[in-house]
Amino acid sequence: MKSFNTGILAETHICARCGYCQTVCPISHALGWESTGPRGRIAIAQHVAAGQGATTEHARRVYQCTLCGHCREVCPTHIDTCALWLDLRERLAADNQLAAFPLKTISANLAKFQNVTGDPPENRLMWQDNLETPIANLNSHAGAEVVYFVGCVAGLYGQTQSIPQAFAQILAHANVAFTTLGGDEQCCGFPLLGLGQPAAARERARHNLAMVHALGAHTLVAACPSCYHVWRDDYPRLLDAPLNLRVRHASEFLGELIADGRLNLQPLAERVTYHDPCDLGRNSGVYEPPRQVLAAIPGLELIEMADNRANALCCGGGGNMEAVDAELVGAIAARRLTQALDTGASVIATPCQQCKRTLTNAARKARARIKTLDLTEIVWRSLAA
Ligand code: SF4
Ligand code: SF4
Structure with a gap:
């Protein structure tokens, strides 16, 4: 192992x-041991930095x-800390520590199929099979102004395919000249960074950016x-170059469409x-755009949870942790x-397919009467109302 x-x-x-x-870490809160929190991980980093190697137990904690x-x-x-982790x-990963965990399956799927599930590339199109209304030019349409990057979880998990269905229908409703990369889309590389494989993530970045540029689009939007x-x-960091592309999250893009008067939102x-997704809120600094979209829907009452924005509690779904410790x-x-139930709300809105999966599963397990919907699904319901 190389030295730190x-x-x-x-x-x-x-x-x-x-x-x-330690006081804010969700892992530390759930498990309680010093080694399960960030301060424990710092100690592991120092241990490895001193050239003392890492055990499987160290790797599990990391x-x-x-x-x-x-x-x-x-x-x-x-x-x-996140850069450190x-x-x-x-x-x-360079020390072959992935091998002890189901993470090795994700790594193998990404290497062979360029997605986390091991599906063949054409399965990325499954969500398009039963759209309420067919949409023209959905896949790799040259000349589209906007590319909607669907992502592995939304495209390949049945529980979340309603998200690309909703978002594509919103874009079509607003007459946005958009397309997707279809079966040519590859994993964005985020799970590879989480596995500790940045070189493979760089390859995914090269591929996806080249595909978007080949279509001539000026905007990339991801839900x-x-x-x-x-x-x-x-x-930009992995490729050591600017992307020459406007990158927007769906919540920001929806906000622009609303501001331009292109969405005729009906009462809901x-x-x-x-729920603030960690990668949108704390890790990207996007807190207000999704709230502004919700506030633009007539009749919708927004109630904040006790911990929100930078203090929001994590839903548990990030960092590939499902493959390490699903419990x-x-x-x-x-x-x-x-916290969501304490608000008395009947819907948890979150602009994230992974948060939708974890919170839906938690509600089902608790037999709680609360739905988790992606922001795009709520907007589509309002448009269709
Ligand atoms: S990133 Fe989150 S889960 Fe990881 S150590 Fe920090 S607080 Fe804990
Ligand atoms: S990483 Fe160290 S300095 Fe920072 S909050 Fe944790 S214990 Fe304190």
Whole structure:
């Protein structure tokens, strides 16, 4: 294993061991041990930095993290903890530590099929099979102004295919000249960064950007916060070049359509609470656009949860953690669900397919009468009302 000698790793030595990060970490809250929180992970980083290698248990603790960014938010010495966790994961992956976890299956699927599930590329089009109204030029249409990047989870999981269906229908309703990359879309690379495989993520970035440029589009829009974050913030870094592309999250793009008077939103009498996805909120700094979209729907009542925006609790779904400890994901989601139920809302709105999956599963397990809907689904319901 190579030694830690980067600036990032030097940061572990400025850790004051104050423990603020421990108090906000969802893993630490669920499991309680020092080693399960960020301060414990810093100790593991120092251990590995000293050339003492890493055990499987060390690796479990490093991958038992949703990359939610809450520890970074509160660290008084401003350690960029998420960058540190990714750096550590890269070193562990190079040391073959993935092999002990189901993470190796995700890694193999990404290498062979360029998606997390191991589906053949044509399955990315399944969500298009039963659209209410057929949409023209949905796949790889040269000359489209906007490319909608669907993402693996929304495109390949039955539970979330209603999200691309809703968003594509909204775009068509607003007469946006858009297309998708169809079966040529590949994983955005975010799960690869989470696995500790940035070189493979760079290849995905090269492919996807080349496909978008070949179509001549000027805007890339993603409804998945992780795809958005990696396109906006990681692709320029990975490729060491500007993208020459406007990158928008669906919530920002919907806000632009509303401001331009292109969405005829109809009343929707629902009590809704909003869940901030970590990759959109803390990790990308996008807090208000989704709330503004909800506020533009007549009749919709928005009630905030006790912890929101930069303090929002994680839903447990990030950082590839489902492949490391699915039970822990459920425990973290159950905590967020409790906050949502405390608001008295009947709908949890979230602009993220993975948050939709974790919170829906938590509600089903708790037999709670609350639905989780993606922001695009709510907007589509309003348009169709
Ligand atoms: S909050 Fe920052 S300084 Fe304090 S223990 Fe955590 S990482 Fe170290
Ligand atoms: S990123 Fe989130 S889950 Fe990971 S150590 Fe920090 S607070 Fe805990």
